[in-house]
Amino acid sequence: MVLGIAELFAGLIDPDASPFVALGATVIDHTPEALREFAIEQFGTRDKPVLFLSMSLVMVLFAVAVGLLERRRPYGSALLVALGLFVCVIVLQRPNATLVFAIPTLLGTAAGVVTLRFLMARAPLRAPDPVAVADESASPSRRRFLILAAGATAVAAGTAIAGRWIGEQMRAVTADLERFVVPRPRVAAAPPPAGTDPAVPGLTEFVTPNDTFYRIDTALRIPAVTSEDWRLRIHGMVDREIELTMADLLRRPAVEKIITLTCVSNEVGGDLIGNASWIGYPLADLLAEAGVRPDSDMVLSTSADGFTAGTPVAALTDGRDALLAVGMNGAPLPVEHGYPARLVVPGLYGYVSATKWVVDLELTRFDMARAYWTQRGWSARGPIKTAARIDVPAAYGTVAAGPAVVAGVAWAQHRGISAVEVQVDDGPWKPAELAPEYSLDTWRQWTWRWDATPGNHTVRVRATDGAGVVQTEQQADPVPDGATGWHTRSFRVE
Ligand SMILES: Nc1nc2c(c(=O)[nH]1)N[C@H]1C(S)=C(S)[C@@H](COP(=O)(O)O)O[C@H]1N2
Numbered sequence: 001m002v003l004g005i006a007e008l009f010a011g012l013i014d015p016d017a018s019p020f021v022a023l024g025a026t027v028i029d030h031t032p033e034a035l036r037e038f039a040i041e042q043f044g045t046r047d048k049p050v051l052f053l054s055m056s057l058v059m060v061l062f063a064v065a066v067g068l069l070e071r072r073r074p075y076g077s078a079l080l081v082a083l084g085l086f087v088c089v090i091v092l093q094r095p096n097a098t099l100v101f102a103i104p105t106l107l108g109t110a111a112g113v114v115t116l117r118f119l120m121a122r123a124p125l126r127a128p129d130p131v132a133v134a135d136e137s138a139s140p141s142r143r144r145f146l147i148l149a150a151g152a153t154a155v156a157a158g159t160a161i162a163g164r165w166i167g168e169q170m171r172a173v174t175a176d177l178e179r180f181v182v183p184r185p186r187v188a189a190a191p192p193p194a195g196t197d198p199a200v201p202g203l204t205e206f207v208t209p210n211d212t213f214y215r216i217d218t219a220l221r222i223p224a225v226t227s228e229d230w231r232l233r234i235h236g237m238v239d240r241e242i243e244l245t246m247a248d249l250l251r252r253p254a255v256e257k258i259i260t261l262t263c264v265s266n267e268v269g270g271d272l273i274g275n276a277s278w279i280g281y282p283l284a285d286l287l288a289e290a291g292v293r294p295d296s297d298m299v300l301s302t303s304a305d306g307f308t309a310g311t312p313v314a315a316l317t318d319g320r321d322a323l324l325a326v327g328m329n330g331a332p333l334p335v336e337h338g339y340p341a342r343l344v345v346p347g348l349y350g351y352v353s354a355t356k357w358v359v360d361l362e363l364t365r366f367d368m369a370r371a372y373w374t375q376r377g378w379s380a381r382g383p384i385k386t387a388a389r390i391d392v393p394a395a396y397g398t399v400a401a402g403p404a405v406v407a408g409v410a411w412a413q414h415r416g417i418s419a420v421e422v423q424v425d426d427g428p429w430k431p432a433e434l435a436p437e438y439s440l441d442t443w444r445q446w447t448w449r450w451d452a453t454p455g456n457h458t459v460r461v462r463a464t465d466g467a468g469v470v471q472t473e474q475q476a477d478p479v480p481d482g483a484t485g486w487h488t489r490s491f492r493v494e
């Protein structure tokens with residue numbers, strides 16, 4: 001009931017004013033890093049439904065507690081009001097909150113109290129009267145069941161309304177996306193040369209299709225931004241503030257670049273990495289138009305849902321292909337990858353550069369501003385570390401004795417990969433064969449052929465970047481600036 005009314009009014013005001021969404025987002029923002037990683041590991045991309053489900057369970061328990069408390073005195077109502085005020089505070093602390101954001105929660109709470117008082121007056125669920133205990137129709141277990149059922153129904157209804165409303169918003173964006181025409185780049189990306197994809201079954205493809213591209217963000221509800229509503233403001237330490245509409249942007253000459261994106265949370269051997277061709281507009285041009293003041297060293301980008309990333313101005317203006325992208329592999333950006341516009345910066349982990357649903361670029365300084373993940377203990381700077389991954393053979397799989405292949409990918413964006421070496425058990429390091437280099441900003445597939453001898457084996461891989469630096473063997477966790485260590489894989493040869 002409380003949630004249902006609150007969601008209804010949140011629908012009228014702003015989705016982010018929904019107490020359910022705000023609570024969830026706040027839980028995510030304040031989850032200790034270790035627990036967050038555990039949740040991502042355990043539930044993968046289902047971590048958000050799991051969070052909502054757990055929140056629903058907590059609310060059912062809460063509804064039961066409120067009902068039981070209300071039996072003698074209006075303690076239940078008092079608890080509801082207290083919770084309502086607490087949730088108001090949380091909702092108002094969302095990054096884009098205004099005072100009206102409190103309305104759905106207040107109305108929901110009021111409706112909850114009225115409903116509770118009304119029900120109590122109609123069918124007083126008092127504690128058993130010591131004189132007349134034999135009234136079967138109102139036995140305590142039956143009451144508890146009724147309260148539980150009512151609570152569950154309320155949560156279900158609230159969630160359903162929220163779900164339906166979010167669905168409507170998304171339908172509007174999907175319709176907009178279907179009409180969106182990706183600009184034709186003035187110069188198309190060079191096609192990947194023959195051999196970029198060595199023919200080894202199980203080896204990762206050079207270009208990652210949109211529907212299998214990894215997705216990482218803090219968004220419980222994907223921001224619903226249509227291309228008509230979208231604006232990009234460039235301001236802060238600039239000579240001239242700029243605001244662009246999508247029509248303004250589409251009038252400019254577009255470029256197309258293939259760039260490999262990587263997440264700082266990627267473990268050694270992990271798959272939070274993907275390579276796509278991006279169509280968009282050089283950020284250097286947009287920044288030059290605004291006129292960056294010489295003492296500014298950070299672009300603080302903000303998404304429609306309040307996420308922020310802090311990118312060195314130098315990484316956007318040193319000639320690399322840093323883009324405001326509107327197309328991915330020839331299609332509009334999928335909504336979960338930032339439709340209608342996002343940032344893509346070669347050489348930097350996504351958390352400091354790849355803001356999706358980007359709406360604001362503020363020129364500032366690293367000693368003045370801290371972005372989302374930096375406030376949560378991650379490093380302010382996030383250059384991508386050199387890494388190599390084994391894709392083939394499968395972990396703990398079986399390989400036929402005789403001629404065999406070990407294969408995988410290696411990356412060190414914007415420095416490039418100059419060598420990959422493979423070691424079997426404690427044998428000597430052997431050079432792997434590298435696929436042709438597409439550019440310094442893309443990963444490289446590698447293969448190594450050997451004569452597999454029967455028994456259990458472990459292979460190890462290490463890459464050397466374009467500057468000749470071998471990736472470190474030292475094992476480190478992703479926090480605070482990216483995992484390190486050599487990837488290994490064990491299997492059986494028969
Ligand atoms: N708005 C928004 N943009 C974001 C994030 C986010 O949480 N919110 N996460 C960043 C991180 S940590 C990464 S690794 C990349 C992932 O982009 P992808 O989901 O398109 O692969 O997006 C970046 N952009």
Ligand SMILES: [Mo]
Pocket residue numbers: 216262263264265349350351
């Ligand atoms: Mo990330």
